[in-house]
Amino acid sequence: MPDERRPRLGRSAQAAHTMPSTFALSLSKWALDVATKVVKADVRLHHADIVRDDLAIVFVVNHFTRLETLLLPYVLYKHTGREVMGLAAAELFQGRIGRFLQSTGTISTAAPDRDKIIVHSLLKGDHPWMIFPEGGMIKDKKVIDHKGEFAVYNNGQRRPPHKGAAVLALRAEFYRRKIECLYHRPGQEGLQAALEKFELDSAEEVLGRRTVIVPVNITYFPIRAHDNVLLRMATRFAEDLSQRAIEELSVEGTLLSEDTDIDITLGDPIEMDEYLNLPEYASLMACGARDLDDLEMDPSSLFNEAARQLMLRYMREIYELTTVNYDHLFASLLRHLIFSRFDERSLRERAFLCAHHLRRLGVRRVHSLLERTYR
Template structure:
């Protein structure tokens, strides 16, 4: 790891911040343990590969290395990736290097378990995690879990061999080039799930994409899409919520008898040897993977676009009344405010009556503008006409963020099952029921506010009876 490269990255980010309108909010940094950590992060844009090492380094004051696709290690970019501690996915010493650095605590690691950018945010299929990409689908990778397990395996084996088989302990020390045993045994291995949520997502031509087209001959369509999407985020303004989840202690996953036997085995175990407990290790890795994937997406910062996109997709009717759509999303926002296990964008934390009245924050207007522009909706008087095919027809993976952003936005909150169930129920209710629920909620709120104000400002002998002026 080259600290000069980190400083250079920091200066580049500061310079970019001067041009960018992006607002970065960090949450849950107290969840980062002072230990050996693998950060597992969702991957939607290339921004994460630059942003996350820099911010984690600022928080922990410790080096942060990452795995990067072998295809990126070419020319100047490859040199820069080497300088900041990135390791090619095809490096033959990859696993040994990662385990060694985690044992010593010399560096933390960033791994994207989805394996690539998930541009359509489609990661759930039939209730299971399944990653969509241009070539098809695949389950999330267990690499982060496997590396964390191997690290904790060798940490505990070193402690055991130090007591029972000093020669084997020396072999482990030499294998990982360890200078001292005490710092290794004092540490623990953790995986910290991290979620990045961008709001709003609006892909359009910008100064960066226009320059790229003019300056680069035969620029690939895929590159144009990425510059349009990510350039718009940086230049037009986007909120980036980076949320660190509860750390996963890996020592809890090496307690079974089969793994303990291998930890205690006195015979020589080489790094690439096939362990008797390999099958059990794989099962534990799958458990850990399911846990960190669930955690990553439970950390999603829910925003207005998520609610509008999900409601629009789930309403079974083709014709949609605009006022009715706002009411349904309003009720969805009320549901969220009562749930402490969801993370809300700042704009969802206050009162949401603006959705029913003047839309003074343009949450509805901005969303509808995109839906109309992309042909997902058409206006006919006060009614909206939904093109159902936009939510079911296949589309080019690399153009998903440009051609069908509403579907991408809706996909982002698919893993939040209770929210999905609530929106589905609201989407299927008749209009009169929705209207009655909204009116009931507003009256209840008005009565509560009146009660609080009356009690707060009541003056004995001067105030009128409570019933006078009470909302009804």
């Protein structure tokens, strides 16, 4: 989770991290264009029209494979023309790969000014950002605990998803509202000090935009584990691969094949104003600049409850965007029938009834194969 108790970001640090090299961006796009010739999967982006220039967007995405960190920014750029920035694991920032990641605007999860860089970028609306609230790849597909609450497995225990994306988005919109208020104040008292605090050249840079969180779901179908090109290449160059790595590559490698469909669905933008306009924040949202210093000392605690509620909302919406497919039906049936005797025919009949029930419920996000079968 983002740690926001940080010193103010300096100009040099900001420039080093937020201004990606044009050459590097072009090179990364070229590399990804080449990669698409290798990736045979059918990648489908839904609801892309919600990406607009007047929105400063934080995409919150479910995380099943390493593939998402490259696939989603490329697909969004291809369909919307917006260059999506993101975070990468600290261990990747070494040598040439690390320098390349930095040049494209990617930030290390261990960067001391990570959160301030993201907030500054959201204020200006430079780039959308992509954050995985689960904090790691969810291999067991279990995101809800026995109490019905969101929880993911991490370091030997289950914990709630991170609410850092919520804190950052709320914080950016709070600052935007403050600057807008000072801008329209008679004599613009306090405006210049606020602009200097956030290293902005003018108020116009932040006005006319809104900070939103967009839930994103990535669904793969089918998910199968077997030998593939990626696994063979990995075992050839690294003979000491762990059993876990082999298992992961046996799945992730097949997701790139022509037999796989990848549905990427963008949800409706969640407006930060819905939370900042709550009665408990009325005094804080009053037009004044002095409280900005207090907020900078401990930005996460002020919005802690709002961020928690926002996290629960976007986690729920991420998984409500799932594209339901045959794997979901059969996995659910087997889970409920695990202690029952059944034959193939009865399983097929139950699957048919499940699909029929989905149609009656009006579930819209259904895989095309399931849609064609039960039209």
